[in-house]
Amino acid sequence: xxxxxxxxxxxxxxxxxxxxxxxxxxxxxxxxxxxxxxxxxxxxxxxxxxxxxxxxxxxxxxxxxxxxxxxxxxxxxxxxxxxxxxxxxxxxxxxxxxxxxxxxxxxxxxxxxxxxxxxxxxxxxxxxxxxxxxxxxxxxxxxxxxxxxxxxxxxxxxxxxxxxxxxxxxxxxxxxxxxxxxxxxxxxxxxxxxxxxxxxxxxxxxxxxxxxxxxxxxxxxxxxxxxxxxxxxxxxxxxxxxxxxxxxxxxxxxxxxxxxxxxxxxxxxxxxxxxxxxxxxxxxxxxxxxxxxxxxxxxxxxxxxxxxxxxxxxxxxxxxxxxxxxxxxxxxxxxxxxxxxxxxxxxxxxxxxxxxxxxxxxxxxxxxxxxxxxxxxxxxxxxxxxxxxxxxxxxxxxxxxxxxxxxxxxxxxxxxxxxxxxxxxxxxxxxxxxxxxxxxxxxxxxxxxxxxxxxxxxxxxxxxxxxxxxxxxxxxxxxxxxxxxxxxxxxxxxxxxxxxxxxxxxxxxxxxxxxxxxxxxxxxxxxxxxxxxxxxxxxxxxxxxxxxxxxxxxxxxxxxxxxxxxxxxxxxxxxxxxxxxxxxxxx
Numbered sequence: 001x002x003x004x005x006x007x008x009x010x011x012x013x014x015x016x017x018x019x020x021x022x023x024x025x026x027x028x029x030x031x032x033x034x035x036x037x038x039x040x041x042x043x044x045x046x047x048x049x050x051x052x053x054x055x056x057x058x059x060x061x062x063x064x065x066x067x068x069x070x071x072x073x074x075x076x077x078x079x080x081x082x083x084x085x086x087x088x089x090x091x092x093x094x095x096x097x098x099x100x101x102x103x104x105x106x107x108x109x110x111x112x113x114x115x116x117x118x119x120x121x122x123x124x125x126x127x128x129x130x131x132x133x134x135x136x137x138x139x140x141x142x143x144x145x146x147x148x149x150x151x152x153x154x155x156x157x158x159x160x161x162x163x164x165x166x167x168x169x170x171x172x173x174x175x176x177x178x179x180x181x182x183x184x185x186x187x188x189x190x191x192x193x194x195x196x197x198x199x200x201x202x203x204x205x206x207x208x209x210x211x212x213x214x215x216x217x218x219x220x221x222x223x224x225x226x227x228x229x230x231x232x233x234x235x236x237x238x239x240x241x242x243x244x245x246x247x248x249x250x251x252x253x254x255x256x257x258x259x260x261x262x263x264x265x266x267x268x269x270x271x272x273x274x275x276x277x278x279x280x281x282x283x284x285x286x287x288x289x290x291x292x293x294x295x296x297x298x299x300x301x302x303x304x305x306x307x308x309x310x311x312x313x314x315x316x317x318x319x320x321x322x323x324x325x326x327x328x329x330x331x332x333x334x335x336x337x338x339x340x341x342x343x344x345x346x347x348x349x350x351x352x353x354x355x356x357x358x359x360x361x362x363x364x365x366x367x368x369x370x371x372x373x374x375x376x377x378x379x380x381x382x383x384x385x386x387x388x389x390x391x392x393x394x395x396x397x398x399x400x401x402x403x404x405x406x407x408x409x410x411x412x413x414x415x416x417x418x419x420x421x422x423x424x425x426x427x428x429x430x431x432x433x434x435x436x437x438x439x440x441x442x443x444x445x446x447x448x449x450x451x452x453x454x455x456x457x458x459x460x461x462x463x464x465x466x467x468x469x470x471x472x473x474x475x476x477x478x479x480x481x482x483x484x485x486x487x488x489x490x491x492x493x494x495x496x497x498x499x500x501x502x503x504x505x506x507x508x509x510x511x512x513x514x515x516x517x518x519x520x521x522x523x524x525x526x527x528x529x530x531x532x533x534x535x536x537x538x539x540x541x542x543x544x545x546x547x548x549x550x551x552x553x554x555x556x557x558x559x560x561x562x563x564x565x566x567x568x569x570x571x572x573x574x575x576x577x578x579x580x581x582x583x584x585x586x587x
Contacts, residue, residue: 025194028153029058029187031160032120032180035195036064039167041091043067043082043449045075045442049095051122051135054187056093067449067478069442070470072099076106077439077468078446080115081429085404085450087240089116089170096122097135100181101142105436107177108146112433113261114238116175118166119143125185126154139181150179153186160195168198173206174325175238206324210339210346212353218296218320218337219353225294225318227363228254231277234261234432235299235323241344242266242425245298248347252357255367257285259300260417261432267423274367275376278306279568280414283374283577286568288367289314290575294358296350298322299343302332303433304571312573322346374566374579376418385559386535388412388487392419394538395457395485398546403455404429404447408440408464411493412486414564416459427454438467441484445471448480455546457483462515463492469521475551476526483545484522484553489560490515497563501584522553532556 025031032055036044043065048056059066069075072094079090094103100121110117124133140150148169153159159182166178222228236245242265249256249272256266258276268275277285289295295317300306307313310332321328321335322343329338339346378389392415405420406429407413413430422428429447431439444458465486475482496510519529528548532541532555545552566577569584578584 024192025160026190026192027054027058027187028156028159028182028189028191029054031156031191031193031195032163032182032187033058033062033064035160035163035167035198036091037062038195039164039198040088044091044093045069045078045082045446046093047072047075047095047099049099049122049135051096051124051184052093052099052120052182053095053122054184055120055122055182067445067474069445070473071468072102073105073438074442074445074468074471074474076103076117076119077109077436077442078449079117079119080106080110081406081443081446082450083110083116083175084429085426085447087116087238087426089118089167090446092117092119094119094121095135096124096139097137099135100137100139104142104146105434107143107179109431109434109436109439110177111146111148113431114175114234115177116170117177118163118170119177119179120163121179121181122187123152123181123183126183127185129183139179143179146177147179148176150181152181153183156186156189156191157193159186160193164195164198165201168200169204172200172204206342207326207340208324208342208345210322210341210349212349214337214339215346215349216353218339219350220355221318221337222294222296222320222350223355223358225292225358226360227291227293228358228360229288229292229295230254230256231259231289231295231297231300232256232262232265233259233298233300235343236262236265237425239299239324239343241298241347244344244347244351248351251351252354253360253364254296254358255288255364257288259306260430262300263417263428264422264425268421269423274371276417277574279308279570280418280564280566282376282418283566283579284367284370286566286574286577287370287374290573292317294318294320296320296322297333298347299324301328307332308568308570308572308574312575380535386533386538386557388415388556388558388562389419390535391485391487391532391538391556391558392416392459395542396420398539398542399455399457402427403457404451406430406440406444406447406456406458408460408467409435409437410461410464411489411497411564412459412461412464414494415487418564437464440464441468441471442474444482444484445475445478445480448482449478456481457485459485459487461493462486462488462490462512462518465518472522472525472527472551472553479550481549482551483542484551486518486553486555488515488518488555488557489562491560494564500563501581502569518553518555522555528552530554
C-alpha cells in the first residue's frame with residue numbers, strides 16, 4: 001500500500017483550503033479536474049475525443065500535465081508504469097466507444113498485477129445511453145470484471161466525488177485500477193459543488209496488521225525451521241516493505257527468493273539472494289522452494305507461472321502467507337499460517353515476534369551449492385550470432401543501480417529479468433499476469449515521467465515492439481531520454497520456442513521474416529537509431545545510445561535460435577527444470 005494511501009484529516013483540510021482558494025467549479029468537467037488536482041495528480045496520459053472533450057477543456061486551465069499518447073492502449077500502459085514507479089495511481093483519459101475499449105487491455109493488465117491506476121472515459125449523454133448512439137459502449141459493464149470498481153457518473157454535483165473516491169480506492173489496500181465513466185451531459189452540466197478530498201467508501205475496510213497470536217505462531221514455526229525460505233512477491237514493493245524484508249532476512253539469515261513481480265524487492269547482489277523463481281526462474285531459486293520446510297510468502301498470489309504444478313510446489317513446507325487481500329489466502333496454495341495485513345507492518349510484527357534465528361547453517365550452504373551448480377550462464381561461440389544475454393548483461397554493468405528497466409512480453413522479457421542485476425525496488429516495470437505484448441514502449445514513457453532523474457531502458461522484442469511502435473513518436477515529442485533495445489530474432493520468440501519444444505517444431509505464424517529496419521524506423525520518428533550485430537560493438541553502441549539526449553532505439557540482431565532457460569514446463573515440478581531443449585523430453 002502506498003505511503004499516501006490514507007489521507008490524514010489535516011491534509012484533507014489543507015486540500016479543501018486549496019480548493020477554496022482556486023476559482024470555483026462551474027461544471028462537472030471542472031469538478032473532475034479539481035478532484036484530480038486535490039489528489040495530487042501531476043500527469044495524465046490520454047487521447048482526445050468527442051465525449052471526453054469537456055474534461056479536456058477543463059484541463060486547459062489546470063497545472064496538471066497532459067501527455068497525448070499515440071493510442072489509448074499506450075495511455076493505459078503509461079499510466080500503469082507511472083503508478084508502479086511512483087506508488088501512486090497513474091491517470092489515463094479516453095473518449096467513449098473505441099477510446100474506452102482501447103484502454104481495456106491496460107486496465108486488465110493493471111488489475112492482474114495490482115497496479116494503482118484510474119481511468120476516466122467519456123460517454124454519450126445519459127439520454128442516449130442504451131440507444132446504440134455514435135461511439136457508445138457499455139464501458140462500466142465491460143470493465144467491471146477487471147477493476148476494483150467502475151463508476152457511472154450520474155450528476156454534475158457528484159461526479160467530482162466519484163473521481164475522488166475512485167482515486168482513493170485505486171490506492172488503498174490491495175492497489176488496482178478503477179474507472180469513472182463520464183456522460184457528456186454530466187461533464188457539461190452546471191454545478192457549484194466542490195469535490196470532496198480523496199477517500200474510500202465507509203464500507204471499505206482494510207486490515208493492516210495481522211492478529212498478534214497468529215503472528216507469534218507463524219514466527220515460532222519459522223524459527224523452528226531447518227530449511228527456511230522467504231518468498232517476496234510484488235506486494236512487498238507495493239507496500240514499500242523492501243527495507244522491512246531486508247531487515248528480517250539479514251537479521252535471521254534466511255535465503256530470499258522473489259517472484260517475477262517481486263524483482264527488486266531484495267538486492268540480487270546480496271549473498272542471501274536466490275533471485276526469482278518460476279517457469280524461467282533460476283534453478284537454485286526453484287530448488288530452494290522445492291526443498292524448503294517453511295516458506296514465508298509475502299504479497300504473492302501464487303500464480304501458475306510461479307508454482308508450476310500446485311501439488312509439487314513446496315511439497316514439504318509449512319506455508320506462512322502474508323497478504324493484504326484475504327481472498328488470496330489459500331486460493332492456490334494452502335496457508336498453514338495465514339497473516340492478513342499490510343506487508344510492511346506484518347513483517348515488522350514478525351521481526352519482533354521471532355524467538356530466535358532458525359538453525360539453518362547447513363541449509364544456507366546447500367543453497368550456495370545450488371548456486372554454484374546451476375549458475376545463470378550462456379555460451380558465446382565466435383561463429384554464432386550475437387547473444388541477447390550478453391546485451392542485457394553489458395547494459396546492466398554500464399548503468400547506475402537505480403536504472404529503471406521496462407519490457408514488453410516474450411523471450412526478451414525473460415532475458416532482461418534473468419541477466420540484469422536488480423538491487424532496488426520500483427526499477428522493474430513489466431507485464432506479468434496478463435502478459436501483454438506491446439507493454440514496453442508506452443510503459444517506458446510513463447516510467448521516465450515518473451522518475452525523470454533516473455535512467456530508463458526498455459528491452460523489447462521485434463514482435464512486441466511492432467504492437468506499440470507508434471509510442472516512439474510520443475517519446476520524441478516529449479524529448480524523453482529513453483533507450484529502447486530491440487532483441488530482434490525475427491520471430492515471436494517465446495511462441496517459436498514452445499513450438500520447437502512441444503509442437504514438433506511446427507512453426508505456425510511465429511516467424512517474422514518481413515521485419516522492418518527498426519533503426520531506420522526510429523529515425524523516421526525522429527529518434528536516434530542504431531543497428532547492432534556484432535559482440536565487439538555492444539558496449540560502444542550502448543554507450544552511444546545512452547549518450548544521445550533523447551529517445552534512441554538499438555536494433556540488436558540476436559541469434560534467432562537462442563532460447564530461454566532454465567525452463568519448467570507449464571504445470572511441471574519446479575525442482576525438475578530444463579537447462580537446454582533436449583532436457584524437455586525428459587520432464
